[in-house]
Amino acid sequence: MKFTVERAQFLDAVSKLQRVVGAKTSMPVLEGILISAEQGNLTMAAYNLEMGMKKEIYCNCEEQGDIVINARLLSDILRRMNDAQVEIESDERLMCHIRSGEAVFDIMGMAATDFPEMPSVAEGTNIKLDGETFINMVKGTIFAVAPVEGTRPILTGINISVTDGVLQFVAIDGYRLAIRRQKVDIKENISFIASGKGINEFSKLISEEDKEIEIIVGKRLISMKINGYIFISRLIEGEFVNYEKIIPAEYRQKIKINSTDIINSVERVSLLINDTFSTPVRCIFSEGQMVISCATAMGRATEKVNISVEGEPFEIGMNSRYLLDALKACDQGNIIFKFNGPNLGVIISSADENNKDFLYLVMPMRLK
Numbered sequence: 001m002k003f004t005v006e007r008a009q010f011l012d013a014v015s016k017l018q019r020v021v022g023a024k025t026s027m028p029v030l031e032g033i034l035i036s037a038e039q040g041n042l043t044m045a046a047y048n049l050e051m052g053m054k055k056e057i058y059c060n061c062e063e064q065g066d067i068v069i070n071a072r073l074l075s076d077i078l079r080r081m082n083d084a085q086v087e088i089e090s091d092e093r094l095m096c097h098i099r100s101g102e103a104v105f106d107i108m109g110m111a112a113t114d115f116p117e118m119p120s121v122a123e124g125t126n127i128k129l130d131g132e133t134f135i136n137m138v139k140g141t142i143f144a145v146a147p148v149e150g151t152r153p154i155l156t157g158i159n160i161s162v163t164d165g166v167l168q169f170v171a172i173d174g175y176r177l178a179i180r181r182q183k184v185d186i187k188e189n190i191s192f193i194a195s196g197k198g199i200n201e202f203s204k205l206i207s208e209e210d211k212e213i214e215i216i217v218g219k220r221l222i223s224m225k226i227n228g229y230i231f232i233s234r235l236i237e238g239e240f241v242n243y244e245k246i247i248p249a250e251y252r253q254k255i256k257i258n259s260t261d262i263i264n265s266v267e268r269v270s271l272l273i274n275d276t277f278s279t280p281v282r283c284i285f286s287e288g289q290m291v292i293s294c295a296t297a298m299g300r301a302t303e304k305v306n307i308s309v310e311g312e313p314f315e316i317g318m319n320s321r322y323l324l325d326a327l328k329a330c331d332q333g334n335i336i337f338k339f340n341g342p343n344l345g346v347i348i349s350s351a352d353e354n355n356k357d358f359l360y361l362v363m364p365m366r367l368k
Contacts, residue, residue, distance in 0.1 A: 001065025002089040003037040005057065007100060010086055011078040013044055013055045014071065016229065019201050021071040022048035029114045032068040035088075036112070037061045045118055046071065051198045051233040052118040063089075066112035069096055077105050118232060124218035127162070127186050131206045131226065134213055137169045137180045138203040140358060143325040144171035144178035145196030157236040158199055161191035171196065172241050176322050177345075177361035178329065179243075192217055193240055198233030205229050246345065247361065253311030253339040255285060256351055261305060262290075262335075263327045269294045269301045270320040280317035280365035285309055285339075294320075316342040317365040326360035342367070 014033060022030035025048070034045040042059035046052060067090045078086065083101030090096045096109040138158075146155035159170040167184045171177075202224050206213070214225040217235075224231045266281060269292050273279050284291040287309055293302040316339065326348050327335075334351035348360040 001035075001037050001067060002063040002087070003042060003059045003061040004085055004087045005042055005059040007078060007081060007084055007086045009057050010042075011075070013057055014075050014078060016205060017044055017046040017053050017055060018071045018075055019046075019204065020048055020051050020053050021046045028070075029068055029110050030116075031070055031072070032110055032115070033071045033074065034066065034068050034112055034115045036066045038064040045115075047116060047118045047232075049116065051195065051201065051231070053232070054118070054230040055228055057228075065090065067094065067096060068110040068112055068115050069107070070110075073107060074098075077107075119221055120232065121216045121218040121221045121223040124216045124221075124223075125188055125190050127188060127190070127215045127217070129167070129184065129186070129213045129215060131211055131213055132208075133167070133182055133184065135203050135206055137167065137182060138199055140180035140329045141169045141171040141178040142196060142200050143329070144173050144176045144360075145200075146173035148197070153236060154193065154238045154240060156196055157193040157240075158196050159191070159193050159240040160199075161189075162186050163189050163191075170240070170243060172243055175319070175363050176326065177243055177246065177359075178326070179359040180329075181357050190217060192222070193236040193238070194222055195233050195236060198222075198231075202226075202231045202233070205231065247347065247359070248338070248340055248344070251311075251338040251340055251347070253285065253309070253314060253341075255290065255310070255337045255339075256308040256334055257290070257305065257337065259327055259330050259332055259335045263324065265292050265303045265305050266320055266324055266327070269303055270324070272296045272298045272301050273320055274298065278319065278365070280367060281320045281323070282315060282317055282367060284313075284315040286313040311339070314339070314342055315367070316346070317367040318346070318362065319365050322362050326362055329360065330358060331355070 017033050036043040039061045043056050045054045081100035081103050087099045090109055094109040096107050098105040148156055155173055161168050167182045169180045205226050216223040222233050272294050279296050282293045290305045290307045336349050336351050338347040345361045345363050
């Protein structure tokens with residue numbers, strides 16, 4: 001195999017593909033990128049058995065062939081080269097020669113035959129979605145996806161649905177719930193659970209110039225296309241959490257506040273919180289006033305915020321990071337907090353009752 005390619009374009013593709021390359025795997029070939037060259041076309045693929053990505057770019061190919069090159073090493077080499085073109089040549093012993101300007105690297109590649117075949121979605125439901133809408137939906141829910149380690153697999157996903165032209169993303173990790181909704185021009189009704197990690201990685205491929213995403217939802221896989229990249233991720237099988245039953249129908253207390261004001265206040269008070277210790281932020285609600293405080297080994301902080309209160313006075317403990325994640329995902333402007341005392345989840349929604357675009361629930365922390 002021997003080809004020449006524009007270095008900047010090649011590096012950009014390698015850097016993006018590197019995000020789905022397997023890390024610390026027992027199969028070294030999964031730590032690499034499969035490179036296939038033919039006249040006029042260079043195809044690159046990365047696959048970690050759960051999600052994969054492909055990208056094609058132009059190349060000047062003198063001898064077609066395939067090889068797998070370690071993604072991290074290839075990225076580091078390309079980033080430090082300074083010529084506009086890169087020439088890559090491999091021999092029958094899988095020795096890979098990389099040249100750019102006066103720089104030459106000889107590294108060992110891996111056999112393309114050892115690289116697992118990346119699946120594709122042959123049949124499924126096709127939908128098209130605005131890129132900006134997709135990014136906003138992901139940002140508004142990804143923080144509530146449960147981490148992979150030590151949790152139910154279903155909670156590591158985002159429940160994505162389209163019902164009567166309304167797109168909905170739902171994520172829940174046992175401590176908080178995030179719901180985002182957006183009207184879309186999609187006629188099909190569909191519901192599936194996508195890997196939160198996969199959806200988040202795909203969203204990073206979308207730029208401001210990318211207007212439309214092509215999505216194919218199959219039985220076990222989802223395929224997404226943007227800007228020449230084809231992204232594949234496994235769907236999560238099973239029934240999603242019945243989150244609707246944990247959203248209260250009635251509330252004992254309700255406050256109205258500006259989202260920017262409370263974000264700034266909570267961030268200031270949280271400066272004393274160390275990540276090592278899960279110290280709650282204490283919130284005391286009384287007529288016309290909210291007192292936010294925090295006491296740690298580093299000291300004490302207190303701040304007062306003017307609010308509109310409905311219901312009896314009370315106090316509640318909150319995880320500052322969970323609270324801030326939800327607040328920053330809200331649309332800017334006035335928001336509503338709804339409570340049922342200090343021991344049940346806090347609902348955060350828009351102060352405009354006609355705005356159903358977002359809803360967040362954060363469970364409280366016990367105060368000492």
